[in-house]
Every structure is written in C-alpha cells, then in structure tokens.
Ligand SMILES: Cc1cc2nc3c(=O)[nH]c(=O)nc-3n(C[C@H](O)[C@H](O)[C@H](O)COP(=O)(O)O)c2cc1C
C-alpha cells in the first residue's frame with residue numbers, strides 16, 4: 001500500500017535514499033511506444049541532486065538502467081522495470097539523529113507507524129524516491145508527445161518573491177535557462193540570490209510551482225470521485241514537502257462574482273472553446289480542451305543547519321541540528337517531479353477514456 005500510483009498506466013516505486021538502489025515498475029504502457037532513453041536520462045538530469053549551488057550537494061548521476069519491457073527501442077506491453085543505483089550516500093551524517101526526530105521531517109511518523117526506521121537519509125521518506133517517478137514520468141511524457149500534449153512546469157514563487165506575470169505572458173521554453181527554473185530571467189536572478197542568502201543563513205525557504213498542460217483533448221476525466229483535478233491534486237500532494245494545490249482560479253476565485261468567473265463558450269472552427277479559463281481546463285472533473293493549469297505550494301525544507309529542540313525515541317528532550325547535504329529550497333528540483341506526476345495522470349486518463357462512447361469501442 002502507498003507505493004503505487006495510477007489505474008491503468010500504473011507505477012510502483014521501491015528503494016531508499018541510502019540503500020543500494022531505487023527503482024520503478026511501470027505497468028500498462030501500451031506496446032509500440034518509442035522509448036527514447038536519452039530523453040528519460042535528460043529528465044533525470046533536471047531532478048538530480050548536486051546540480052547547482054542552490055541544491056543539495058549530494059553527487060548522483062542518476063543513470064537509469066532499463067531492465068525489462070523494452071525491445072529494440074520500443075515498449076513491448078510488458079512491465080517496464082527501471083533501476084537507479086545510489087552512489088554517494090553519506091550515512092554518517094545521520095548517525096547523531098539515529099534515535100532523534102528531526103522537526104517536521106518524517107522521522108517521528110515513520111517510527112510511530114512501523115516501530116522501525118531507516119534513519120539514513122530519511123530512508124524511504126527521502127525525496128530521492130522521486131527519481132523513480134521522474135523516470136516513469138518521462139515515459140508518460142513520450143506517450144503524451146505522440147498525442148501532441150505537452151506538460152511544462154516552472155518556479156513561480158520563492159518565499160514571498162512572486163513572479164507577477166501570468167503563464168501566457170512567459171516563454172516557458174526559457175525555464176531551463178537558469179538554475180532556479182523560472183522563465184523570467186530578472187525574477188530568476190532575484191530568486192537565486194534569495195535562496196543563496198537563506199542557505200548562507202543556514203536556513204531554508206519554500207516556494208510555488210506552476211504547471212501548464214496543453215492540448216489535452218476534451219472529455220478526459222472521470223465523474224464524481226476520480227475527477228481529473230482530484231487525481232492531479234492527489235499526484236501533487238503525494239510529492240514530498242507539498243502543502244497546497246490549486247487549479248484554475250483556485251483560492252483567488254473566491255473573491256470573484258459568477259459574472260466575472262464564468263468562462264463563456266464560443267464556436268471556433270469546428271471546436272467549442274471558452275473565452276476565459278478560470279475553470280483551469282476542467283469542468284465537472286472532465287477536461288474541456290482548454291489549458292489545464294495548477295499551482296503547487298512547497299514548504300521550507302525541514303532539515304536546517306541550526307540547533308532545534310526535539311525529543312528522542314524515549315521521549316527525552318534533545319537538541320538536533322542538520323548535518324550534511326540538504327536542499328535550501330526544493331522548488332528548482334521539484335519542477336521535473338511536478339511535470340512527471342502530471343504526465344502520469346494524463347497518460348492514465350488517456351487510457352481510461354478510450355471506451356466511454358459506444359461508437360468508439
Ligand atoms: C526535490 C525535493 C528535495 C528535498 N530535499 C530535502 C532535503 O534536502 N532535506 C530535507 O530535510 N527535506 C527535503 N525535502 C523534503 C522532505 O523529503 C519531506 O519534508 C519529508 O519527506 C517529509 O514529508 P512532508 O514534508 O511531505 O511531510 C525535499 C523534497 C523535495 C520535493
């Protein structure tokens with residue numbers, strides 16, 4: 001339980017941060033999809049630790065090894081197994097907290113649930129697990145590319161420093177031009193300075209990622225419980241350190257009137273479109289063909305290089321201080337994770353939507 005995600009396009013991940021390897025098993029990928037390994041690897045590079053001065057300094061190449069499900073560059077329809085070996089664990093950094101709980105990490109809750117925990121690097125609670133998701137998400141992206149669907153995320157806020165432009169005013173192809181992954185160069189510069197100064201203060205800071213999915217066909221989604229936005233929300237909230245999810249107008253919609261918020265329908269060529277998109281491309285849990293966009297809020301990283309009051313497993317008062325290599329802010333590396341999870345949801349719902357109309361069965 002809790003290690004799998006998806007209904008038809010389904011992943012199961014395994015592995016711990018300081019164990020020998022992490023990996024993913026992807027079931028349900030249709031046969032015949034071209035599996036471009038270099039593309040999967042390039043997605044891994046976007047997430048890997050040690051990529052810049054504003055991320056954890058752990059050095060991992062995160063090279064993927066495809067063990068099954070691919071033959072002569074194409075998916076065979078059988079489970080795709082991918083492994084990513086750990087190479088740069090420094091478990092000694094965690095010896096001093098082997099029986100102590102870091103405030104706001106998962107040390108206490110894992111111990112309460114299982115009565116045992118791999119304290120090295122947080123074990124399975126480490127965001128290192130997301131490497132496996134990015135590998136599978138890259139395959140989902142390859143599937144979506146076949147249908148002309150794109151998924152692009154970017155950093156839109158660090159601390160209280162917000163990118164004020166709407167995503168339509170930005171060139172999202174510039175996101176990879178800087179280490180913070182904000183497509184506006186000036187704001188990116190200020191975000192980098194902010195993260196770097198927080199890091200020098202031995203502290204951490206939160207942020208927001210905006211994600212845009214384009215060219216989704218109308219009609220994707222399920223009624224009632226498995227609404228498309230509910231599944232996207234679950235996907236995002238399953239990422240480490242996520243505290244909030246909103247789509248379309250989100251919480252800002254609260255202060256609007258219906259007359260301002262409603263998206264008017266128009267006919268454009270042979271398509272029905274809307275003139276505005278407060279709905280965020282989803283109505284009644286089903287895509288309407290407009291851009292799907294949402295925002296994901298990440299908290300400041302729990303492990304800080306400062307003394308903090310806590311308790312140990314015996315409930316005694318102790319002081320804990322972070323050691324080793326940690327992210328001062330997760331959002332630069334979380335951009336490909338958000339994209340991967342979004343791509344997995346859309347791929348899953350594309351497969352699910354295949355048999356909804358009698359004429360199309
Ligand atoms: C990309 C990414 C990198 C992270 N890096 C760290 C880190 O270096 N140190 C840390 O304490 N937490 C880090 N986190 C957050 C922890 O994994 C997370 O706080 C922990 O699993 C507890 O889960 P929760 O915050 O969702 O409750 C990172 C999260 C993400 C998404």
Ligand SMILES: C=C(O[C@@H]1CC(C(=O)O)=C[C@@H](OP(=O)(O)O)[C@H]1O)C(=O)O
Nearest residue numbers: 017049056058121122126127128324325
């Ligand atoms: C290793 C990664 O990030 C790690 C995420 C993480 C956490 O608590 O989430 C804590 C740190 O782990 P460690 O001290 O074991 O290096 C980060 O470096 C990774 O993302 O690949």
